[in-house]
Structure formats: structure tokens, C-alpha cells
Amino acid sequence: MPKKKNEKTSEASALKEKLFMKRKNTGFEMSEQDTAKADKFCEGYKSFLDTGKTEREACAEAVRLAEQAGFVPFEAGASYKPGDRVYTVNRGKAIILAIIGKKSVAEGVNIAAAHIDSPRLDLKQNPLYENEGLGYFKTHYYGGIKKYQWPTIPLALHGVIYKANGERVDVKLGEDDKDPVLVITDILPHLADEQYKRPAPKLIKGEELNILIGSRPFRDDKASEAVKLGIMCILNEKYGITEDDFVSAELECVPAYKAKDVGFDRSMIGAYGQDDRVCAYTALSAILAVKGTPDRTAVTVLTDKEEIGSEGCTGLKSSYMKFFLFDLAECFGVNGRTLLSHSKCLSADVNAAFDPTFAEPFEKLNASFAGRGVVVTKYTGARGKSGTSDASAEFVSEVRRMLDKDGVIWQTGELGKVDFGGGGTVAMYVANLDIDTIDVGVPVLSMHAPFEITAKNDVYMAYKAFRTFFKN
Ligand code: MN
Numbered sequence: 001m002p003k004k005k006n007e008k009t010s011e012a013s014a015l016k017e018k019l020f021m022k023r024k025n026t027g028f029e030m031s032e033q034d035t036a037k038a039d040k041f042c043e044g045y046k047s048f049l050d051t052g053k054t055e056r057e058a059c060a061e062a063v064r065l066a067e068q069a070g071f072v073p074f075e076a077g078a079s080y081k082p083g084d085r086v087y088t089v090n091r092g093k094a095i096i097l098a099i100i101g102k103k104s105v106a107e108g109v110n111i112a113a114a115h116i117d118s119p120r121l122d123l124k125q126n127p128l129y130e131n132e133g134l135g136y137f138k139t140h141y142y143g144g145i146k147k148y149q150w151p152t153i154p155l156a157l158h159g160v161i162y163k164a165n166g167e168r169v170d171v172k173l174g175e176d177d178k179d180p181v182l183v184i185t186d187i188l189p190h191l192a193d194e195q196y197k198r199p200a201p202k203l204i205k206g207e208e209l210n211i212l213i214g215s216r217p218f219r220d221d222k223a224s225e226a227v228k229l230g231i232m233c234i235l236n237e238k239y240g241i242t243e244d245d246f247v248s249a250e251l252e253c254v255p256a257y258k259a260k261d262v263g264f265d266r267s268m269i270g271a272y273g274q275d276d277r278v279c280a281y282t283a284l285s286a287i288l289a290v291k292g293t294p295d296r297t298a299v300t301v302l303t304d305k306e307e308i309g310s311e312g313c314t315g316l317k318s319s320y321m322k323f324f325l326f327d328l329a330e331c332f333g334v335n336g337r338t339l340l341s342h343s344k345c346l347s348a349d350v351n352a353a354f355d356p357t358f359a360e361p362f363e364k365l366n367a368s369f370a371g372r373g374v375v376v377t378k379y380t381g382a383r384g385k386s387g388t389s390d391a392s393a394e395f396v397s398e399v400r401r402m403l404d405k406d407g408v409i410w411q412t413g414e415l416g417k418v419d420f421g422g423g424g425t426v427a428m429y430v431a432n433l434d435i436d437t438i439d440v441g442v443p444v445l446s447m448h449a450p451f452e453i454t455a456k457n458d459v460y461m462a463y464k465a466f467r468t469f470f471k472n
Pocket residue numbers: 115275276306349350
């Protein structure tokens with residue numbers, strides 16, 4: 001009798017093995033060598049995060065790395081041959097890199113598109129004021145933030161100011177160990193009774209995200225606004241600016257700390273701006289790592305403005321990527337739309353990793369998990385798939401076979417339970433160009449927080465996924 005029972009069990013196990021979906025976990029499936037490679041890869045990733053905390057800085061760093069790898073500025077109308085490496089920069093905030101493939105661009109190109117802007121606090125155009133002896137900057141937040149997460153953390157100021165004469169001044173304050181940092185204050189718990197009654201989105205209101213920037217009055221001044229004057233004197237000395245110049249500035253407040261390993265086992269990375277510089281760095285590294293000439297032309301796009309809906313001339317709702325691809329097609333006497341219609345795109349963006357502490361908004365069968373590989377997201381959107389391109393079964397099938405063939409550990413994902421919220425990526429704007437597109441990226445814990453978490457193994461698998469894509 002017991003024997004028969006065992007036989008039945010093993011038959012069930014065999015059938016299960018054959019018929020059920022096998023969930024992967026990088027911790028079990030990655031070899032020791034691959035884990036070591038992931039750790040090493042993430043050292044480069046961490047320095048990319050520290051070097052490029054804004055879209056402008058990430059773009060400049062991408063240019064530096066591209067030139068180091070032999071990429072040269074693209075010239076419309078020039079003649080190119082397979083293996084040539086080019087890049088083009090859009091207004092200092094977005095970059096497109098391409099390696100000409102063996103096949104004609106008439107057969108399409110392979111695009112990995114990530115974004116290098118992240119949620120942050122932008123200074124208003126007239127930011128500087130003094131209140132009760134304290135100096136402040138007014139801000140307007142950029143992208144989807146939980147406003148209460150931003151007070152009482154050290155902040156750095158990054159960006160550019162254009163002076164009255166048009167001269168550009170670069171600002172980066174709060175990153176050097178010797179630099180001062182800036183901060184937003186919060187009310188002490190003893191006196192927070194009224195604040196606690198506010199609904200969470202208003203716990204800290206938009207107009208309360210005021211950045212504390214000084215408190216010492218200008219020595220010889222007996223007039224009002226002596227603190228503001230003291231600050232303006234320092235800014236004038238350091239940057240040569242007057243208050244008017246804030247009008248033509250883009251100054252972004254971001255967390256002042258550096259990327260760190262997280263966990264006793266150092267298996268994760270904690271840092272600001274991993275959405276989406278984790279996919280930007282992996283997609284960039286993947287194209288830089290291409291040896292020789294790929295079959296199909298490889299393209300990496302690092303775009304701006306995704307966090308505010310891809311608007312503006314540096315976001316992917318604009319035509320800059322299409323114009324580049326048209327110019328590229330023209331170099332080979334190919335019709336631009338022929339190139340577009342045969343192209344494929346991995347929209348390289350993060351997804352929400354299942355959070356066991358906050359399990360409610362996730363549907364476990366379809367959520368992505370930190371440490372289970374790169375996540376392939378067929379659709380994002382909200383309320384009945386509104387605001388997503390929803391990749392076709394045919395394209396999912398192609399991507400699935402491509403990743404499996406090269407041993408990339410991957411998982412599926414969706415952005416939370418049905419009707420629990422939602423969001424989008426650049427996928428739909430690329431798909432609107434008649435390009436097959438699917439989201440492929442890294443699962444993130446605490447997404448859009450000032451300190452986001454990713455698993456190193458997933459970062460490495462994202463890199464492998466883009467490497468594989470550029471081989472095909
Ligand atoms: Mn993103």
C-alpha cells in the first residue's frame with residue numbers, strides 16, 4: 001500500500017514538474033561566478049548613481065563613457081558602415097547611442113529606452129526668501145513623490161544657472177564631504193496633533209517643501225532680509241549670480257547621500273534615483289559592451305521627462321528619437337518609416353517589487369519580486385489598461401525565447417492589483433511609432449522614495465537581458 005501511494009505522489013510530482021510554471025529565484029539559480037559578476041557590475045552602477053543624480057549629469061556621464069568606448073557624435077547625412085558607433089545628445093538632457101549592424105536598417109533596429117530623470121524637488125523661478133530670520137528656497141516637486149518622505153533628510157543642490165549675459169554656471173552643492181547640505185524641516189511630534197489629522201498626501205503639503213538654506217544675517221546690514229542678503233552675497237561670490245538669475249536656472253534638490261550596499265549580505269543597493277538609472281546604466285553598459293558588429297543596429301536611448309509624462313522636447317512624446325532614426329535611415333538611403341515599422345524596443349524601466357510589509361496593493365501571482373530576475377511587463381496602465389501599449393503575445397513570445405535562450409533569469413510583473421492605482425512608462429510613446437515594444441527592467445522596493453532598493457542579481461540580469469537583445 002505505501003508503495004502504491006508513493007508511486008502516485010511521484011507521478012503527480014512528475015506531472016507538476018512538466019506542467020506547472022517554475023518560478024525562478026536568482027539566489028538559487030545564479031552560479032557563484034555570476035553572483036560575483038553581479039557584485040562587480042554593481043560597483044560601476046553605484047558610481048554611475050553618484051556621478052549622475054540629475055538628467056544632465058547622467059547624460060554627461062553617458063557621453064564620457066560612450067566616447068571612451070569609441071562612440072563619436074552622429075552627423076546627419078554622413079556615410080556610415082556596419083560596426084560604426086555614434087551618439088547624439090538632445091539639449092544636454094537625453095542621449096541616443098547607436099551601433100550600426102550588419103543587416104540593413106531597413107530591417108529595423110533594436111532599441112533599449114530608459115529614462116534618466118527621477119522624482120525630485122525643483123526650485124521655483126523666484127525661490128529665495130527669508131522668514132523670521134531663516135533663509136529658504138521655494139520648490140515645486142517633480143514627478144510622483146510621497147511629500148512626507150522629503151523633510152529631515154540631507155539634500156544636495158544640482159543644476160545650471162544662466163546669468164543675465166547668457167553665461168552658464170554649473171551648480172553641485174552637498175555632494176563633497178566638506179560641502180554643507182540643505183534640508184526641509186518638519187514639526188516635532190510633541191506639536192504634531194493637528195498635522196496628524198491631515199490625510200497622508202497632505203501630511204506635508206507642496207508649499208511646505210521649503211528648503212532651509214541659512215540663518216546668519218549679513219553683518220553690517222540693519223535693514224530687513226539680512227539673512228537673505230547674507231545668502232545672496234555667498235551665492236554671488238561662489239557663482240557670480242544675482243537674484244534675477246534664478247529666473248533662468250534649473251536647480252534640482254536631490255538627496256545628498258551616496259549609493260550604499262544594503263543588507264548584512266550586501267545583496268541589495270540603496271540609492272536615490274534608481275528609477276530609472278538602474279535601467280539607464282544597464283542599457284548603456286549593454287551597448288558599450290557590444291564587441292564588433294551586431295546583426296541588427298543596436299540603439300540605447302536615455303531620455304528625460306518620463307516622470308512627468310514624457311512631455312517637452314527632451315521627453316519621448318517629442319519627435320527627437322524619431323528624427324534621429326529618420327536621419328539614420330537616410331544615411332543608408334532607407335525610408336524612415338520602413339526602419340520604424342521593423343524595429344523592436346525594450347522599454348527599459350523599473351517595476352514595483354512585491355513588498356511583504358505592504359502586500360495589500362499587490363496580486364502575488366502576477367507581481368514581480370526583488371531577487372527573482374529582470375521583470376518583463378506586458379502592460380502597465382490603470383483602470384482597464386488605460387495608458388499602456390500592451391505588448392502583443394507575438395512579441396512577448398519573441399522576447400521570452402530570446403531571454404531563455406541566453407539563460408537570462410526573468411519574471412513577469414504588473415503594476416499592482418487591478419484598480420489599485422497604476423502608472424505608465426515610455427513604452428506607449430515608442431509603440432505609437434509602430435514599433436513593437438515591451439517593458440523590461442528591474443523590480444524596485446520603495447520606488448520613488450528618496451532611497452530606493454534594488455537587488456544586485458536583478459540589476460545584473462537586466463544588463464544580461466539588454467546584452468542579449470543587442471546580440472540579436
Ligand atoms: Mn521609471
